[in-house]
Every structure is written in C-alpha cells, then in structure tokens.
Amino acid sequence: MGSTYLTVDPVRPGRNRVEDGWSRFAPGIRGEGTTARRAWQSRYVHRTVAFDLLCAVVAAALAHLLWSAWNPPAAADAPLWEVLVLPLLWLPMMLVARTYEKRFLWVGVEEYRRVLDSAVALLAGVGFLSWALDLQIARGFIVLALPCATLLTLFQRFAHRHWLYAQRRQGRYQQTTLLVGHQRAIADLDEQLQRAADKGYRVIGCCLPSNQHSSAADAFHGLPVLGGVDEVAAVVARFEVDTVAVLPSQELDGSALRSLGWELENTSAELLVAPAITAVVGPRVHIRPVAGLPLLHMERPELTGLRQFTKACFDRTAALAGLVFLSPALLAIALAVRASSPGPVFFRQERVGHRGKPFFMIKFRSMVPGAHTMVAELEDDSDGNGVLFKKRDDPRVTRVGKVLRRYSLDELPQLINVVRGEMSLVGPRPPLNSETEAYGVDMRRRFLVKPGLTGLWQVSGRSDLSWDESVRTDVQYVENWSLSFDFMILAKTVKAVMSGSGAY
CATH class of the missing domain: 3.40.50.720 (NAD(P)-binding Rossmann-like Domain)
Structure with missing residues (x-):
C-alpha cells in the first residue's frame, strides 16, 4: 500500500x-498538490471492493459447509451455482446502495447503514424472485450466507477505517x-x-x-x-x-x-x-423547505417522556445486573483498599445532580484519610483546567488507589447511585458544589439530565481536557442525547478505560 x-x-x-x-x-x-494527496482515496475504494468480494466468497463457502453439515440430505441436492452467484450479486447491490462513494467512506455511520440496507434489499429480492419464478433455492443456505456476508463486510470496513485512522495519526493520508x-x-x-x-x-x-x-x-x-x-x-x-x-x-x-x-x-x-449551532447535531437538525427556501430546523431536545423513561429503566436494570456480575471483583477491590491504608473502604462525597439536587456519590477510597484537607497545600501546583483541581502525581493517592484511578475501578460503586436513580450510566460528570459557582448559563444546562458514570468527558480525554472543552462536551451531550448515543459512549468507554488516557 x-x-x-x-x-x-x-x-x-x-x-x-x-x-x-x-x-x-x-x-x-x-508540495505534492491536491491530486497527489488524494490519490490514496481511489486505492482505498479499490481495496474496499476487493475486501467486500472476499467477504462474500468466504460467507458463501462457510454457509455451504455449515448447511451441508447440518442438513446432509438437502445439501446433496443443492446446486453449487448458489455459492457462486452470491458473490456476484453482493458487489452490484453494494454499488446500487452507493457504499463505494467517497463521501460515505471512512467517516460517520452512513457507510454501515448502507451496507445493511443493501443486505436487506438483496434478501428481499432473492425471496421475491424465488417465489415469483418458483426457483428451487436452498433457503437454509440463504439464511446463513447473507447474515454472514453482512457481518464480515461490516467488520472489514470497520477494520479498514481504523487502519486509515492509525495511518493518519502518523501523518499519512x-x-x-x-x-x-x-x-x-x-x-x-x-x-x-x-x-x-x-x-x-x-x-x-x-x-x-x-x-x-x-x-x-x-x-x-x-x-x-x-x-x-x-x-x-x-x-x-x-x-x-x-x-x-x-x-x-x-x-x-x-x-x-x-x-x-x-x-x-x-x-x-x-x-x-x-453552522452557528455546531453543538447541536444528529436527529435534532433537519433541512426543510419553507417558502421555497431550505431552512435549518432545530427540534427541541427530548429530556422527558417515553425515551427518558426507557433510559431510566435501562440504566437501573443494567446497573443492578452489573453489581451482581461484578460482585466478586467489587469484594476483591474492597479488601485491597482496606489492606492498603487505614480508613473506610468507600468514599462518599456530595455532588450536584439532576436539576441541581445534591446527592452523595459513592466511590472506592483511593486516597489517604483526610485528603480533602490537603487541597489548599497543593492547589498552587495543580495540573487541572483552572476550575477542577487535578494533580498527575498526587501524593494523597495510595498505591492501590493509583491502579484504581488509572482504570476507573474506583468509580464502580457508582452503580449503586444509578440503581437509586441519582445517576445514569451515561451523562455529564457529576460536579462539586464549589465547581458550580464558576458555571455560566451554558454549563448549567448539564443539570437538565442526570450525571453519568461515564460520558463524553471520559471518552474525550478526561482530566486532559481544558475547562472550555469540558463545557463543550457536556453541553453537546445534553443537546444531542439519545439511546444510540449512549450505547456509542459506553462502547468507547471500554477503550478509554483500558488505555488509561487522562486518568489521574
């Protein structure tokens, strides 16, 4: 390449x-010029086409083998042409769905949506033709082959895109x-x-x-x-x-x-x-014609109603399941905290929650007892963003606490806050009372939703973010909340936690 x-x-x-x-x-x-700098785009498209064809071939062969193993009598009468035709139909369907257009590649979810649409269209087309023309098509083969081809294609496009991201971080493309x-x-x-x-x-x-x-x-x-x-x-x-x-x-x-x-x-x-409303994106923004002019319509954020009820039910159910599933790990962490230094296992601190209502957030203790009284001595040497006090090599943090904070394990007891309804799995970071004094109008919008165990703040850099960046991420979440947005943040949280970036 x-x-x-x-x-x-x-x-x-x-x-x-x-x-x-x-x-x-x-x-x-x-200088190379624009044409030379964009030459990689055509190569990227050609590789995508080749990889899609390979995925279809592998899916057809794998489906045929599995179907033959599960249903030997029917497989003996199955025509081999079905295995050969699937890859030949797969690429034209991808082309019709415009999945190879550069504006849909390597950015956003539109590429993946179009792959799914083409797979559904192909399945519907095969079903209709087999009924209309009375074709003897092995339904079991189709049921196996098409989902397999779809999953393989989505996976290779995801991997291809992230290969490109890695290259860009090194200065290429x-x-x-x-x-x-x-x-x-x-x-x-x-x-x-x-x-x-x-x-x-x-x-x-x-x-x-x-x-x-x-x-x-x-x-x-x-x-x-x-x-x-x-x-x-x-x-x-x-x-x-x-x-x-x-x-x-x-x-x-x-x-x-x-x-x-x-x-x-x-x-x-x-x-x-x-646009002037860059913090508002996604389903809230629509272009609609008014008096012959294409005007940008901004819908109200959905902060109440059925979707909010669904979010609350999901939060509490998932948090309760997490507490049960992680109970052995929670017990082990509690024993390690207790053995590392004298003091309680849990640290309770008052934070500001939904609509400004205070609550006590629960964490595993990661610092020595009385750590809050030492802030004044260390404040002049803060590594925070001017509002939040943070220190990379904080002398108050215990040895076990350093590990817990690096991988956010000290925050697991906040699942209890989620079960109580004081917090959500995803939302803005729960602030201290002292922090809210520095809030402007923009930042106070974060109180319209419950604070979260994780959120845009955590997956965007955590303590490495400036105050303005923290404000932007919190406002962006409130303005664009959705269940799919929450699932995306939860998925990115795993990567952020494993890397430990911005955690101190």
Whole structure:
C-alpha cells in the first residue's frame, strides 16, 4: 500500500510573515498538490471492493459447509451455482446502495447503514424472485450466507477505517485545510481538529477579516495568516489547499458564501461550512423547505417522556445486573483498599445532580484519610483546567488507589447511585458544589439530565481536557442525547478505560 505524507508548497518570496509559520507543518518539503494527496482515496475504494468480494466468497463457502453439515440430505441436492452467484450479486447491490462513494467512506455511520440496507434489499429480492419464478433455492443456505456476508463486510470496513485512522495519526493520508472566520471560532476549531488527528484535517493557515489582521501580523493561534476573507480563493489556488472550512461570520453572509462556492469550483478544494449551532447535531437538525427556501430546523431536545423513561429503566436494570456480575471483583477491590491504608473502604462525597439536587456519590477510597484537607497545600501546583483541581502525581493517592484511578475501578460503586436513580450510566460528570459557582448559563444546562458514570468527558480525554472543552462536551451531550448515543459512549468507554488516557 502506498503512503501519502502531507507536504506543502514553500511560500514565495515576499511573504515572510507566512513563511515562518510553515515550519509547524512541513518545513522544507516540496508540495505534492491536491491530486497527489488524494490519490490514496481511489486505492482505498479499490481495496474496499476487493475486501467486500472476499467477504462474500468466504460467507458463501462457510454457509455451504455449515448447511451441508447440518442438513446432509438437502445439501446433496443443492446446486453449487448458489455459492457462486452470491458473490456476484453482493458487489452490484453494494454499488446500487452507493457504499463505494467517497463521501460515505471512512467517516460517520452512513457507510454501515448502507451496507445493511443493501443486505436487506438483496434478501428481499432473492425471496421475491424465488417465489415469483418458483426457483428451487436452498433457503437454509440463504439464511446463513447473507447474515454472514453482512457481518464480515461490516467488520472489514470497520477494520479498514481504523487502519486509515492509525495511518493518519502518523501523518499519512492528510488533507490540507484552510480555516476562514473570526479569531475565536478559528482557535476553537483548530484545537478540535488537532485532537481529532485521525480525521485527516491538517490545518495549514487561516484567513481573517481585515479588521482582525494586518500585513505585519505573523500568525494567529500559531497559524499563518494567509490573507483576508476576501482572498480565500486566491489562497486556495496559491497553496493548492484541499479543504476550506468556513466558520460563521458577518463577512461571509449568504451571498458572499455563495460567491465563494462559485470561485472554488475552479479549484480542487472542498468547501465545508460550519453552522452557528455546531453543538447541536444528529436527529435534532433537519433541512426543510419553507417558502421555497431550505431552512435549518432545530427540534427541541427530548429530556422527558417515553425515551427518558426507557433510559431510566435501562440504566437501573443494567446497573443492578452489573453489581451482581461484578460482585466478586467489587469484594476483591474492597479488601485491597482496606489492606492498603487505614480508613473506610468507600468514599462518599456530595455532588450536584439532576436539576441541581445534591446527592452523595459513592466511590472506592483511593486516597489517604483526610485528603480533602490537603487541597489548599497543593492547589498552587495543580495540573487541572483552572476550575477542577487535578494533580498527575498526587501524593494523597495510595498505591492501590493509583491502579484504581488509572482504570476507573474506583468509580464502580457508582452503580449503586444509578440503581437509586441519582445517576445514569451515561451523562455529564457529576460536579462539586464549589465547581458550580464558576458555571455560566451554558454549563448549567448539564443539570437538565442526570450525571453519568461515564460520558463524553471520559471518552474525550478526561482530566486532559481544558475547562472550555469540558463545557463543550457536556453541553453537546445534553443537546444531542439519545439511546444510540449512549450505547456509542459506553462502547468507547471500554477503550478509554483500558488505555488509561487522562486518568489521574
């Protein structure tokens, strides 16, 4: 497999204010151009097609072997052509479902949904034809082969995508990105893209409104200022930018943004437009025509009703089952805590819960007794985010406590809080009373839902997040809550806990 590393063209003479900034990205390397940087995409599609065909062949062969073993008399009369035809039908169905279009690959869940849709359509088509034409098709073979092909295809696409993510984290398969908008919005988006290196957006510079930069300005937020918002198309052409991300600004209103889109049609750059409501995504946002105009409709968040009742039932049932299943491990941890240092096994601390109601959160004790009285001595050397006190090498933590905190085992007793209805399996982090004093209007929206045993905060970096990032993740969860979102966070929690990233 070929490797494409990000490179950029050197800045032309006379642009010293930009030239120094390029050292952050690719010093002294000759640019490849957009076409060369995107060459990997075609190879990715070709590999996906080959892997899908291989999955169909393996599924057909495996289904035939299993069916033959389970039903030898019927298998003896089964035509072999069914095994050969399935792979030949599988690829056209994937093509019809548009699963090979680059806009659906390597990002989001749309790719997986389309694979499932094509499998269901193929099953329905085979069933209809066998009935209409009275074909003698081995139903047992079809029942085995199609689900097997679907599962194998989904697994290989998932593995293929995460291979790409790993390559991107090493600097391969990147696309150069230009940010356009106001300084604060650019700084926030740049930080998010840097954290999400596996998504492949390498920011190489920005374009600011004329009142926010001058010809003498070197850079902003460590980014070279390549021009003004009215020079975007020229900057794209000059540096062969792959992607332009436009953030909300009064300088780029509807007509200006439309003109920019027309100008970029003469280049190879893709245009991304960030809506003003970036914290609200998913099923709450719909585009509907109103008076002939496509307007963005934002639905109200569903914080009550049947879905919330379903979430509460699932939380309590799963937490109770977890307590029963993990009871041997909980007992072992309790004995280890008791033997490691004098003091109680559990640590109870008052936190602020749903709608601001206080409750006592339960954890395994991971610190020496009286640890809360030592905060004042250590506060000047905090590794926290300015609001939360955190310390990487906290002298208050016991030896057993270090292990418990690294893998979040000290939080398992919070399953009791979930069973009581004080917490949820997934939700914002339960705050201290002292923290809520620093809350603004945005952060107080977290009280609209129950705090969680895990949440976006935990799977996004935990203690490594800044205060602004913590606010963003909590608000994002409240605004976009759904059961499927909870399941995704629970799945990611396993990886976050095993890696121990941001846990101290």
